[in-house]
Every structure is written in C-alpha cells, then in structure tokens.
Amino acid sequence: MGTESTLIESGINLLLTGMIVVFFFLLILILSIHLLKFFFSESSQQLTPSAPTHSTDPSVSKVHERIIKEVMEHRQS
Helix, strand or coil: CHHHHHHHHHHHHHHHHHHHHHHHHHHHHHHHHHHHHHHHHHHHHHHCCCCCCCCCCHHHHHHHHHHHHHHHHHHHC
16 A cells, blocks of 8 residues: 555645746747837837838728629628
8 A cells, every 4th residue: 555655645746846847948938028018019110111011002901892792791791
C-alpha cells in the first residue's frame, strides 16, 4: 500500500509541476506578444506619415456600396 500512495503522490506532483510550467510559458508568451505589438505599433506610427482615413472621392464610395449590396444579395440566394 505504501508504494501505491507514493506513486500517486509522485504523479500528482508531476502533474502540478507540468501545469505550472505550462501556465508560466503561456503567461510569458502572451506578455511578449503584447509587448511586441506595443513596440511595433509605436515604431510604425513614427515611420509612416499620417494618411486620411476616408476617401474624398464619392464615386469610389458608391462603387463599394454597390459591390457590398451585390455580395449580400448573392449570399441570400
């Protein structure tokens, strides 16, 4: 009986150790992704000049609306 409980305790310890390692790996991965995103978003804003976010040409907007309307009609049929 003593050997069996020792094996169970060892298995539980190994399981918990593995879960802690995976948790910290995922935590470090998520933090590094956010830090890299923050770093590259700051550097890309400095390198590129600010461009207007909307089109000033109304005909392009009408073309986009027509394409979207046709796509939506095609999806419904």
